Amino acid sequence: MKEQIFIFLQTELNNPLYFDYGDFGYALINIYQYLAELLNKADAFLNYIDNQINKNSADHSEYRKNSFLTRKIKFLKAIGRTGEISKLIQQNLDVVEIRQSQVESAVIEKDYITAKKLIADGIKIAKQKDHPGTVSNWEKELLRIAEIEKDRETIRFYTKKFAFDRWFNRDYYIKWRKTYTNAEWKKVIETHIEEKIVEINQLYKKNKGKVWHSPDKLFLDTLAPIYIEEKYWEKLLNLVSKETELSRISQYHDHLSKHYPIELLDLYVPAFERQGDIACNRVEYANLAGKMKKVIKSIPAGREKIIGVAKKLNMKYSRRPAMIQELDKVIILENGQ
Secondary structure, rough: OOOOOOOOHHHHHOOOHHOOOOHHHHHHHHHHHHHHHHHHHHHHHHHHHHHHHHHEEEEEOHHHHHHHHHHHHHHHHHHHOOOHHHHHHHHOOHHHHHHHHHHHHHHHOOOOHHHHHHHHHHHHHHHHHHHHHHHHHHOOOOOOOHHHHOOOHHHHHHHHHHHOOOOOHHHHHHHHOOOOHHHHHHHHHHHHHHHHHHHHHHHHHHOOOOOOOOHHHHHHHHHHHHHOOOOOHHHHHHHHOOOOOOHHHHHHHHHOOOOOOHHHHHHHHHHHHHHHOOOHHHHHHHHHHHHHHHHHHHHHHHHHHHHHHHHHHHHHOOOHHHHHHHHHHHHHHHHHH
């Protein structure tokens, strides 16, 4: 039966259908490889792998070719034919998975110089192929080695980079901060904030006339995560105060409601009315009412003003029964219910 399955797979796995519509082919190859080891048919399996490598090289199917190359190396290790592996690896170090395995071996052997050299070359290849995600992954490997070697300057460089790479990453930010004493950090982060302010102003000035929004949105998106981490509540309030969109203001509710409830309330009241003007279906009405109730609960002093907005909207849009039904859930709180 095992022989029959092996022969069946040997034929079927040449059909691209198994690879074009999912990962079925790779699951079948796992069985084919297992049987090749069990039945001592290594050469037949390797012949199949080599054919697939050649075929996918000709078809420019880089992912599949690399997958078969990686599998071939693992199979040669499994059957003890290690003498063939070294040459195969050296010929295919442009394959990320193969280079990664070499990096891992060097790290295990504490040969960090070799590991970093492999990574540096990997970064060059990834940049040539325009694969920014691969570049980032290699840089994270450099950070991992830097942490092993306790290379503080390299740790600082990459944790800072990854903290602000495309979007804010709190884990890397905290790692970056931990490389400084409290006294050192205050100067470092203040300098970073000033640099970002200058950078945003320069960017806005360069693109003035090409963008419809003010730099305030960029300031908030860029600096708010830092202000939250550093508990710069007044600075955060100053940024949020320039916002008019309810969704943008409420995003910082939990951070500001305890420290500046009245100031935050002054932002909410016009934002609630503005949101009521643009809401156009029950889902949006319910969302507005839910935000109103949340603010009343966390800032009780604003109950009267917020209920006043709800009443005003109900009168203004008296022909919108769905809005009235949702906002009545806010108005009912007038008596403290």
